[in-house]
Amino acid sequence: EVQLVESGGGLVQPGGSLRLSCAASGFTFSTSNMNWVRQAPGQGLEWVSYMTSTNSKIYYADSVKGRFTISRDNAKNSLYLQMNSLRAEDTAVYYCAREGLSGHFGADYWGQGTLVTVSS
Amino acid sequence: QSALTQPASVSGSPGQSITISCTGTSSDVGGYKYVSWYRQDPGKAPKLMIFDVSNRPSGVSDRFSGSKSGNTASLTISGLQAEDEADYYCSSYRSGSTWVFGGGTKLTVV
Numbered sequence: 336e337v338q339l340v341e342s343g344g345g346l347v348q349p350g351g352s353l354r355l356s357c358a359a360s361g362f363t364f365s366t367s368n369m370n371w372v373r374q375a376p377g378q379g380l381e382w383v384s385y386m387t388s389t390n391s392k393i394y395y396a397d398s399v400k401g402r403f404t405i406s407r408d409n410a411k412n413s414l415y416l417q418m419n420s421l422r423a424e425d426t427a428v429y430y431c432a433r434e435g436l437s438g439h440f441g442a443d444y445w446g447q448g449t450l451v452t453v454s455s
Numbered sequence: 456q457s458a459l460t461q462p463a464s465v466s467g468s469p470g471q472s473i474t475i476s477c478t479g480t481s482s483d484v485g486g487y488k489y490v491s492w493y494r495q496d497p498g499k500a501p502k503l504m505i506f507d508v509s510n511r512p513s514g515v516s517d518r519f520s521g522s523k524s525g526n527t528a529s530l531t532i533s534g535l536q537a538e539d540e541a542d543y544y545c546s547s548y549r550s551g552s553t554w555v556f557g558g559g560t561k562l563t564v565v
Contacts, residue, residue, distance in 0.1 A: 370554065379457055380493075380501065380544055382554040394552045430500060437507050439489040440554035441546060445500040 337361040337444045339431050344449030351421050351453070357414040357431030357446055365409040368434035370442055371416050373427035373451075383429070384416065385440055399425075421453045458555035459484065459545055466563040472533040475560045477545030478526060483555055485526035489548035492521055492530045494541045495559075501544065505530060532562075540564045 343355040357369070371383040384405040385394045393405055404417040414431050428450050432442035460478040467473040477484065477492075484490055490508045493501035503512050505521035508528060518533045528547070532539055545557040 372554075379559045380546070380556040382546075382556065385552075385554065392552075396553065432501075435491075435503070435506055437489065439487065439548035441489055441491040441506055441548065442501075443503050443506070443512065445502075447500050 337433065339433065339444060339446030341429060341431055341446045341449040344429065344451045346452045346454065347421055348455050349422060349453055352417070352419045353421065353451060355416040355418065355429055355431075355449060355451070357416075359412045359414065359431075359433075362433070364412040368438070368440075369405075369407065369414045370432045370434060370440060371405060371414075372430045372432055372442070372445075373425075374430070374448070375424075375427040378427075381427075382440070385434075386414070418451070421451075423453050425451060426453045427451060457558035458549070459547060459557035461543075461545060461557035461560045463558070464561045464563065466565050467532075467535045468565055469535055469537060471535050472531060473535060473562065474532075475530045475543055475545075475562070477528040477530070477547075477557050479528075479547055479549075479555070480526055482551075483547040483549040484523065484528050484545075486550060487548050488523075490521070490523060490528040491546045492519075492528075493544045493546065495544065496541050504543075535564055537564050 428448040430448045432445045435443035492505040495501045509521040
């Protein structure tokens with residue numbers, strides 16, 4: 336069974352940093368491309384970042400470019416999101432999501448999410 | 456302002472069919488076959504319902520179908536059931552290597 340478990344969320348002050356983790360199991364993580372997607376409270380879904388299995392391609396939404404960094408450790412079956420210079424508008428539930436077989440970012444499995452709150 | 460446009464809400468009675476539209480541009484919905492639909496229950500993670508415009512993942516009821524015409528994709532749910540009540544989101548690959556979503560549609564079964 337595919338499982339994605341996010342962790343690392345919490346309360347952080349504006350301008351602060353946070354590192355999210357996503358632990359993957361039940362599939363071959365090392366050959367899977369991965370996304371981070373977020374959802375602000377009461378709002379819709381917003382794609383944040385994407386990374387291929389071999390780190391060869393990395394993409395970011397304009398809203399986080401230069402502040403967030405996606406990375407992975409295939410030996411640990413883990414995906415990460417380093418978030419710096421956090422703003423109030425970054426407050427959201429952050430999901431990691433596996434790209435499906437047809438590619439082009441679309442996800443077939445999602446984790447349960449971890450809540451990030453940016454507030455003083 | 457979401458990249459793709461969906462109606463905020465749709466309602467239907469049990470047994471009826473409803474359709475949720477998702478309008479984009481030639482740079483996303485109209486230009487690629489990579490449209491997906493997700494169901495999201497309150498406090499839960501999104502669940503894939505349709506991928507590549509019209510394909511159903513294993514385990515998804517055949518009451519759910521997807522289609523596309525021009526820059527607009529559609530999700531149709533036939534034989535509406537009370538348990539179909541949820542939020543539904545469309546998404547599409549967009550040129551320039553990004554992934555965009557609609558604002559979501561709240562489906563109410565009355």
